[in-house]
Amino acid sequence: MGDQRLGRLVRVVALACIALLTGCEDGGGGGGGGGGGPDGSCSPSADRCPGETICISGRCESAFGRLYSIVDVSVSVPTTDGAGDAWDAFGGAPDLFVTVLVNGSIVGTSTTRSDTFSANFSGPYNATLIGGSDLVVEVWDEDVSVNDRIFTCSASPISADLLRGRSLRCNSGGFAVSFQIDPR
Numbered sequence: 001m002g003d004q005r006l007g008r009l010v011r012v013v014a015l016a017c018i019a020l021l022t023g024c025e026d027g028g029g030g031g032g033g034g035g036g037g038p039d040g041s042c043s044p045s046a047d048r049c050p051g052e053t054i055c056i057s058g059r060c061e062s063a064f065g066r067l068y069s070i071v072d073v074s075v076s077v078p079t080t081d082g083a084g085d086a087w088d089a090f091g092g093a094p095d096l097f098v099t100v101l102v103n104g105s106i107v108g109t110s111t112t113r114s115d116t117f118s119a120n121f122s123g124p125y126n127a128t129l130i131g132g133s134d135l136v137v138e139v140w141d142e143d144v145s146v147n148d149r150i151f152t153c154s155a156s157p158i159s160a161d162l163l164r165g166r167s168l169r170c171n172s173g174g175f176a177v178s179f180q181i182d183p184r
């Protein structure tokens with residue numbers, strides 16, 4: 001089951017090639033039928049709901065056509081950009097903020113944390129997800145003139161399996177972003 005989980009790579013779009021991994025255990029192999037509990041109940045922390053469903057209040061409910069909250073967006077970036085240059089003039093650290101997009105439209109933008117290589121944005125950033133929705137979190141460096149997009153973490157499309165994991169993570173070459181995503 002561990003191998004299965006490691007193999008659960010999802011197609012990802014990124015400036016600097018980012019791998020998106022689920023942080024979740026799935027039921028493995030799709031057995032289990034209902035929620036997996038002895039009385040048909042389910043657990044959000046070990047969500048084995050089948051198909052396009054997710055465990056909400058002890059029941060497997062439709063995962064799509066539903067509002068989700070993205071919280072605890074944790075970001076870290078290398079000390080230099082892809083070209084080996086400082087993010088800001090005179091060796092300055094970047095001024096980080098994130099945007100959340102669904103199907104290319106911004107649904108949330110964080111405040112900016114100045115002069116730092118890592119930051120946490122508590123959110124919540126709310127997004128209604130339907131089947132086939134593309135969910136993207138972009139990490140930006142706010143600049144005086146034109147902001148620089150540092151990297152992109154993308155689930156294209158977001159799957160019920162990813163949503164059941166409640167957390168997503170992109171990680172590559174010193175760039176990292178992770179966040180929780182919970183059904184409302």
Ligand SMILES: [Ca+2]
Pocket residue numbers: 087088089094141142143148
């Ligand atoms: Ca900059």
Ligand SMILES: [Ca+2]
Pocket residue numbers: 088092093094095114115116
């Ligand atoms: Ca700066």
